[in-house]
Each structure stands twice: as structure tokens, then as C-alpha cells.
Amino acid sequence: MRLVSGPADRVVIVGAGLGGLACALRLAGAGREVTVVEREAHPGGRAGRLGLAGYEFDTGPTVLTMPDLLAETLGAVGENLDDWLDLERVDPAYRAHYPDGSTLDVIADPDRMAAEIASVCGGREADGYLRFVAWARRLWHLERADFIDRNLDTPRDLVTANLLRLLAAGGFRRLQPKINSFFRDARTRRIFSFQAMYAGLAPHDALALYAVIAYLDSVAGVYFPKGGVHAVARALAGAAEKHGVVFRYGTTVSGVATRHGRATGVLTTDGEHIPADAVVLNPDLPVAYETLLGTKPRRLRYSPSCVVLHVGSQQGYGRIAHHNIHFGRSWRGTFDEVIKRGELMSDPSILVTNPSRTDPSVAPAGRHSYYVLAPVPNLDVGPFDWRGGLAERYQEDLVETLERRGYVGFGAGIEVSRMVTPADWAEQGMAAGTPFAAAHSLFQTGPFRPANVHPTLSNVVFVGSGTTPGVGVPMVIISGRLAAQRITGVVDG
Numbered sequence: 001m002r003l004v005s006g007p008a009d010r011v012v013i014v015g016a017g018l019g020g021l022a023c024a025l026r027l028a029g030a031g032r033e034v035t036v037v038e039r040e041a042h043p044g045g046r047a048g049r050l051g052l053a054g055y056e057f058d059t060g061p062t063v064l065t066m067p068d069l070l071a072e073t074l075g076a077v078g079e080n081l082d083d084w085l086d087l088e089r090v091d092p093a094y095r096a097h098y099p100d101g102s103t104l105d106v107i108a109d110p111d112r113m114a115a116e117i118a119s120v121c122g123g124r125e126a127d128g129y130l131r132f133v134a135w136a137r138r139l140w141h142l143e144r145a146d147f148i149d150r151n152l153d154t155p156r157d158l159v160t161a162n163l164l165r166l167l168a169a170g171g172f173r174r175l176q177p178k179i180n181s182f183f184r185d186a187r188t189r190r191i192f193s194f195q196a197m198y199a200g201l202a203p204h205d206a207l208a209l210y211a212v213i214a215y216l217d218s219v220a221g222v223y224f225p226k227g228g229v230h231a232v233a234r235a236l237a238g239a240a241e242k243h244g245v246v247f248r249y250g251t252t253v254s255g256v257a258t259r260h261g262r263a264t265g266v267l268t269t270d271g272e273h274i275p276a277d278a279v280v281l282n283p284d285l286p287v288a289y290e291t292l293l294g295t296k297p298r299r300l301r302y303s304p305s306c307v308v309l310h311v312g313s314q315q316g317y318g319r320i321a322h323h324n325i326h327f328g329r330s331w332r333g334t335f336d337e338v339i340k341r342g343e344l345m346s347d348p349s350i351l352v353t354n355p356s357r358t359d360p361s362v363a364p365a366g367r368h369s370y371y372v373l374a375p376v377p378n379l380d381v382g383p384f385d386w387r388g389g390l391a392e393r394y395q396e397d398l399v400e401t402l403e404r405r406g407y408v409g410f411g412a413g414i415e416v417s418r419m420v421t422p423a424d425w426a427e428q429g430m431a432a433g434t435p436f437a438a439a440h441s442l443f444q445t446g447p448f449r450p451a452n453v454h455p456t457l458s459n460v461v462f463v464g465s466g467t468t469p470g471v472g473v474p475m476v477i478i479s480g481r482l483a484a485q486r487i488t489g490v491v492d493g
Helices: 018-029 065-075 110-121 123-148 161-168 173-179 184-191 194-199 208-219 229-243 285-292 331-342 386-404 421-429 472-489
Strands: 009-015 031-038 050-052 055-059 086-090 095-098 105-108 223-225 246-249 253-259 262-268 273-275 280-283 305-313 323-326 350-353 369-375 414-420 460-462
Touching: 009 262, 009 273, 018 031, 018 065, 018 229, 018 472, 031 095, 050 305, 050 414, 055 305, 055 369, 065 105, 065 229, 065 472, 105 184, 105 331, 110 123, 110 184, 123 161, 123 184, 123 208, 161 323, 173 184, 173 208, 194 208, 223 229, 229 246, 253 285, 262 280, 273 323, 280 285, 280 472, 305 386, 305 421, 350 386, 369 386, 386 414, 386 421, 460 472
Parallel strands: 009 031, 009 280, 031 246, 095 323, 280 460
Antiparallel strands: 050 055, 086 223, 095 105, 253 262, 262 273, 305 369, 305 414, 323 350, 350 369
16 A cells, blocks of 8 residues: 655644544544644535524535444544434435325335335335345445455555455446346335435446445435534544644645645645645545646546525425435436436436424424435536526526425425525535536546545645545545555554
């Protein structure tokens, strides 16, 4: 494994996103002197917080899986997860709503879920589900140690016995046909393959190995931290600070200072030079290359983007769960519109999260908060003028769509709202205006994904969704461990 060269006792991390925070804890646990420089007044990065008239919204991820990864990260400094976060298992993990009016609860308990599928889709479909669980669980165990939770320097590093086992398990087939081999009902086929969108691909284009995303939420389980996912960032930052990590909030880094092929520290917009033996960059990787290192990154294909509508409302609904997926009638065509043709979905599938259902403290008494997410093209394939009135029109379309799908009076109940578009993501420093980074196509995955070590600056490391292992809260937390390994050389734990 390639390590940073020379001494690395003093480390500066640029950005207090989840990956940067996870890296800081690992480094602090290894006895390094760590300073985190963050332009905002609080930690979190994409996992931020928005307050509007007494409502509190997560601005980034709302689905939290694999809390064991957080426990391991806090354990690096001898802290216990339960002392920092109040986690509640979300049951059901999702409620799927279909165009025919039927619903299917996704329950992270195989026996209960099989019974749910049997009651909605029949016994044969439930048998297929149990076979899917066994297969997806095996995929996760095959992939995690050798391909996800490991620094890969060259394609040769992929050649392990588990690679052959993964091949034999069908991991390199296409996802949708593999899912179809377990399920016959269009409803189950959708609920166990839509997660490919998180990896930036349509289910019929993604490799079957990405079924582990569905495994992590629909089988391993979804959790909600009291206070929202942003509470995870605050917990990690609080533990890091307790163990000696210095946080410089409200400080913007303008560049990485270099000399003789090494970083000597970072420069701030105030003209300060913060010295470092090693530098870890948490901003979106292509933007970090361009704005902080002054170099052009390799050209990448980016994941679709999304719009997020934050709503504080007087209106509550009894038929929904904490997380809800509302599928349109179109399936493959929807992905083609967003990913290939750069068009807005004509028949959108939408995620609606209702966090106040689980944590009433995120809304005023008697009120309700909603997080509505709809995939849209990124700015590379769909360069829409979101500032020219499109955001307002699309918000109206989303509200109308929700009302048609059962959210009666949704528009009339809105007290406060905030629409976030690809233009906003780009303004926040996300390449192509997407919060989902580079797509996980074959040649943008594993050792082919942008590396977490700089090719020529021997002590510059990257962390976050733009590098290995990829997108999603679990992967970003793992990226913190992998980045710290590049500095400490410590591989276990």
C-alpha cells in the first residue's frame, strides 16, 4: 500500500464533512496532531443543517445505514457510539407506493419481510426474496474486505480468491437481470434495484455487485439519529475535539502550499499559511484539484443530480412512513431521460422523507417536516438554467405530483419551503452540480476511481465520495479510514 512519504505528525484536513471527520478521528487515535479547517461555522459538509422558522432540515443524506461503521470510527479514540448518538431503527425502512395504489413495506427483518411480500405479491415472490437476501449477504461479505474497505493501488490488487467467488456469484452481471432472476413482480423488482441510482447508474446498466446497496438498507437496516443525520457530523466533531483535534471553523482555504513535490501546508483567504506534514482534502475531488491544487483533474462521468424540496407544513398524512418511495409508471424510460438524454423525468419517482414522524423536535408542535427528493440530470448532461425560474416551476410540478399521489392539500399546508437545485449544489462546490459525485461505472470504481493519494504530491491525500470507495454515508465513513491508512500505515481497525 502506498503511503505518504516523510514525516506526517502534523496533519491538516480541509473540510469537516463526514469523510474528513472520520479521518480526523482515526488520525487522532494514532497520535497525530490534527487541524480541521472548515469554511462553514459548523461541521457536516453535505450533511448540513437548514433552519427555517422553527423547522430543522437535513440538507444532505437522510438515510443512515451501517451504524457499526460509526461505532468503529469513534472506537478509534476510545469512545462509545451510544454516548454520542441516540439512534432509532426505522421500521419500516421504506414504504414503497406504486402507481396501482398498492404499497409494500420494506422491513429489515427477513422473516417479517418475507411475510409482507407474500401478503402483497404472493408466496413465490417471498421465496425469491429469501434467495435474494442470501445472495446479497454473500455479495457484501465477498466485497467488503477485499474491494470496499481496502486501499487499492493498481488493478492487480483486485486479483484475490474473492474476485473469482464474486464472479461466480454473478457480481459482474447486470443488476436488473440479476434482480429479475429472484423476482417476477415489477414491484419487488423495483424496490430492490432502484438503489443503483445512488451509484449514478440505471439498474439495467449497473453491475450486479451494487446490489449490496439494497442489502445495506433493506436487509441490514435504516436508522435515524435524533436531530437528523447532521447529528452524526456533530457527534464525530465533538469526539474529535475531545481528543485533541483543533477545528478552525469559518476559515476558507484558498490553496495548498507546495515545495519540491510536497505540500507544506494550506493557505487561507486571509493570507495565513497553516503548516502541515500531510494534507487531507475533503472537498469534492475534482473541485479540490482545480481550486486548491490548480490542476485539471481527469474527465469523469458524473452521477445524476437531484432537486430537494424542504417543506415545513401544517399537513400530516397517516398513510406514509418515515421514508417513502413513490414510483411512477415509467421505469427504464425514466432512467434514460435523466442519465442519457439529460431530460427532466416525465413520470418521476420521488423519495419523500417525513422526519418529524420519528423526531417531533425537528418541527414546531403540531407541524410536520418533509424532505422531497427527485432525480434530475447533472449539469454536464442537462445544463438547465435553474436560476431562470425553472426551480419555481419545478417546485409547483413536484407539489402537483405529490397531490396526485395521495398528499391531499400538500400545497395549501406549506408554511415554509426551500428548493435546492443542481445550481445550488454547484455553488457549494460540487462538480457537475451533483451531490452524488462520479458515477460508479466499471472504470470509475475500485482502483479505477480517482485515487485517494495525489499522483505527484507525495503527502496529499483525498477523502470523501469522489474517491474510494465511493458514494453514500457508509462509503464516505470508510473513505476516512482509508485516507488515514495512507498516513499512518495502520490497516486493521
